[in-house]
Amino acid sequence: MSDKSSSSDKRRTVADWKRPAGPWNVWNIVEGQEIVDDGTTKAVRFSIQEVPEDRYPEAIEHMCKYFVADEATCKSLKLKDDKDAIEGFRSLWDYLLKIGISVGAYKLDAKDKLLELSGLNVLFVVTDELEKALGNFTVTFKSVKTRKLFEFMHSISEKADVRDIYGVDKYVSALGLSVAPAFRGQKLGVRLLEARNNIGRKYGIAASSTLFTGPSSQIQAERAGFETAFALEYSQVRDENGELLFPNIESKQIKLMIKRLQ
Numbered sequence: 001m002s003d004k005s006s007s008s009d010k011r012r013t014v015a016d017w018k019r020p021a022g023p024w025n026v027w028n029i030v031e032g033q034e035i036v037d038d039g040t041t042k043a044v045r046f047s048i049q050e051v052p053e054d055r056y057p058e059a060i061e062h063m064c065k066y067f068v069a070d071e072a073t074c075k076s077l078k079l080k081d082d083k084d085a086i087e088g089f090r091s092l093w094d095y096l097l098k099i100g101i102s103v104g105a106y107k108l109d110a111k112d113k114l115l116e117l118s119g120l121n122v123l124f125v126v127t128d129e130l131e132k133a134l135g136n137f138t139v140t141f142k143s144v145k146t147r148k149l150f151e152f153m154h155s156i157s158e159k160a161d162v163r164d165i166y167g168v169d170k171y172v173s174a175l176g177l178s179v180a181p182a183f184r185g186q187k188l189g190v191r192l193l194e195a196r197n198n199i200g201r202k203y204g205i206a207a208s209s210t211l212f213t214g215p216s217s218q219i220q221a222e223r224a225g226f227e228t229a230f231a232l233e234y235s236q237v238r239d240e241n242g243e244l245l246f247p248n249i250e251s252k253q254i255k256l257m258i259k260r261l262q
Helices: 007-011 053-070 072-077 083-097 128-140 144-157 162-166 188-203 215-223
Strands: 026-035 041-050 103-108 114-126 171-179 207-212 227-233 253-260
Touching: 026 103, 026 188, 041 114, 041 188, 053 072, 053 083, 053 114, 053 171, 072 144, 083 114, 083 128, 083 144, 083 171, 103 188, 114 128, 114 188, 128 144, 144 207, 144 253, 162 171, 162 207, 162 253, 171 188, 188 207, 188 215, 207 215, 215 253
Parallel strands: 171 207
Antiparallel strands: 026 041, 041 103, 103 114, 114 171, 207 253, 227 253
8 A cells, every 4th residue: 555644744743752641741830929900919729740641732832822832933933924834833843742742731620620731831752753744844934033033043953962962862842831821920931841840750851951032931930950061142143145034032042051951
């Protein structure tokens, strides 16, 4: 029988590390606050846990609504107004969420039922095969701006390979950390980053490496135990025509930050 599957379908099946089957892990329960419509706050609790499969669509909507609008490089390139860029991000986040270790912060009701998604860190395990898969995504993005963004990100990730630094064969990485506005300012991002320690112990992964593009996420990463392996000023990043790749970006540096998972 001939193989009539599309290149897109093939791209979606190549990840060689996925979460083993079993109940979704809860890594932590934390207390916090929610800003309500009248500007006051109320006490809430959050479950820091793996994103259940039936909540993947909600997770993708969260990232499209908040991450693309607020993240430094996406904001500079105005990707929230680029339909092709949003389509590419949706496809990529759908692929990565199915790997199974992304971490969400879910508001809990009085009976510990999961309510709305308040924050999210899209995670995956980097192996040689996964890198090939991500490369396939990059070249098929319809948005030229998105292709250039991911080519730049890949070039930075090669500046300090955590596999060589820590002597490991795989590591946890991420594509997006976002907290909804009503829940910001209470270290929820730090709690999502700290969950990687639990992930490392649970799945036998000894290291993590992630690009942090703005000062807020870089500060949160430091608080969660990450250290800078490489940094680059955005003012030094030019395209093939010598123009700034990220015009009017509000951040000063991009940092590749790494951590041993304990």
